[in-house]
Amino acid sequence: MKYINDCDSVLGPSIDISLMEEKTKDRSFTIKHLPYLRSIDEVPETTELVIVGAGLAGITLAARAWHLGFSEEKIAILDTNEMFAENFYKRTKNVKQKVMRSSYIHHLAPSEDLSLADFGRLAIDELSEIEKKQLHLARMSERSLPPLDLFLSHVNHVVKAHNLHNRGFKFDLAKVEQNTDGTWTLISKSGSSIKTKYVILALGQKSKEVQYSNLVINAYEADISSYLNNESNTVSVIGGGNTAAHIILECLKNGKRVNWIIRDEERYACTDIPHKYWRDEGFLPYMKLSLSERINKIKEIYKGSAMLEHYEIFQEYKETKQLNIIEGEGIIDISEDNKKHKTIKLSNDIELSSDLVISAIGLAISSFPEFTNSEYDLFNDFPVLSDETLELKHNKNIFVASSQSALSLGPAAKNIDGARISAERIxxxxxxxEGIINKKNKKLKKLTNWSRINPVTN
Known part of the structure; x- marks a missing residue:
């Protein structure tokens, strides 16, 4: 078991487990859903900039583009989902997550806009005393965990303040085609198309394929309310990350006995990505690594972990044997008897009996669409980019953000604030x-320097 207490804090981590146990409140900023995307039939024929992905990274990129003049007919945001940030919204809702793991400092709005902390300050009368304390810590630049509903409401604000809801379209991208004039045409699976000069791919992540899918519930696609019922007394959860920990917490609160199966080891950490990778002190050494070394570093950093608050809560359940930890073992087989009880056989020949088996083995980077009249390079499934600009090698004016940019952006690529770093570079x-600035004009560099909070260099 590892407890990684490396919070980017002068005062040390503020651990308040009541944050995880507070009842959800009915407050005015709570939203039922995020803005919906427009129909594919409304997609314009041409535009100047297309952002593929209406998730947290896509919203961040589009908000930055808005400040540079890419608004109205100059931009289109395409996504296969029905609404903005749908995957994030559903995944957190599915496990009844109440608080963000990322602190107040990690949010979508450019620095010119209303920050998440100021958004919380304006809603201070609707926050509980515990939440007010977290906001106070945020304003001192200490570790602070915002309520999930406040964060989502701020996302809603960013979308509408930049008029993104009028430029987002439901579009199931199938192909990216290079035109003879150097522009690009994006083609949907239904045959619709849009022509553009610039493309930014912010495709995000997808749930990994689940083995024994007929016996195992995919935590990233199923709502916990649909399967956690009174008939299930023993639940086995597979995976060592934050999603697994939130499911386990909900199971324990409902009186279930839980087997927590972790292939690697039980880990608790302040954040899923060490803070230094958002700053020069982590980024500069990373950039000196070879591509193979970068992949190894990404794999090392991306190992799943639960929040520090989970550790404090789980200790009591361990002592009462309600929570059973199995670490360092793989699954050999899962079977089911006539009474629908599942038996899990582990690599050490131990067998576990469960009423429910839930897979939370993490997310994988989404696949690229097909490219025609053009080629791109992959290295261990990551696209090879220009480190300086995040432009896709051999493909002028196509840029890559979100998790797919990790080879050049570093481990922070999959984090919320990684989108702001990628937007800065792109x-x-x-x-x-476009001639908005030139190499001698440093105005934009100052304008987009969101991610460099107190940079530390060697």
Whole structure:
């Protein structure tokens, strides 16, 4: 078991387990859903910039583009989902998550806009005393955990403040085709198309394929309310990350006995990505690594972990034997008897009996669409990019953000604030190509320097 207490804090981590146990409140900023995307029939024929992905990264990129003049007919946001940030919204809702793991400092809005902390300050009368304390810590630049509903409401604000809901379209991208004039045409599975000069791929992540899918529930796609019932007394949860921990917490609160199966080891950490990778002190050494070394570093950093608050809560359940931890073992087989009880056979020949088996083995980077009249390079499933601009090698004016950019952006690529770092790099280059700035003009560099909080260099 590892307890990684490396919070980016002067005062040390503020651990308050009551944050995880507070009842959900009915408050005015609570939203039922995020803005919906427009129909594919409304997709324009041409535009200047297309962002593929209307998740947290896509919203961040589009908000930055808005400040540079890419608004109204100049931008289109495409996504296969029905609404903005749908995957994030559903995944957190599915496990009844109440608080963000990322602190107040990690949010979507550019620095010119209303920050998440200021958004919380304006809603201070609707926060509980515990939540007010977290906001106070945030305003001192200490570790702080915002309520999930506050974060989602702020996402809603960013979308609407930049008029993104009028430029987002439901579009199931199938192909990216290079035109003879150097522009790009994006083609949907139904045959619809849009022509553009610039493309930013912010495709995010997808749930990994689940083995024994007829016997195992996929935590990323099923709502916990649909399967956690009074008939299930023993639950086995597979996976060592934050989603698994939230499911386990909900099971324990409902009186279930839980087997927690972790292939690696039980880990608790302040954040899923060490803070240094959002700053020069982590980024600069990473950039000196070879591609193979970068992949190894990403794999090391991306090992799943639960929150520090989970550790404090789970200790009591361990002592009462309600929570059973099995670490360092793989699954050999899962079977079911006539009474629907599942038997899990582990690599050490131990067998566990469960009423429910839930898989929370993590997410994988989404696949790229097909490219025609063009080629791109992959290294261990990650696209090879320009480190300086995040432009896809051999493909002028196509840029990559979100998790797919990790090879060049570093481990922070999959985190909320990683989107702001990628936007900084991508739009510095686009603005230069569009003549908004030139190499001698440092205005944009200052404008987009969101991610460099107190940079530390060697």
């Amino acid at each position: 739009f510095s280059e686009i603005a230069m190509r």
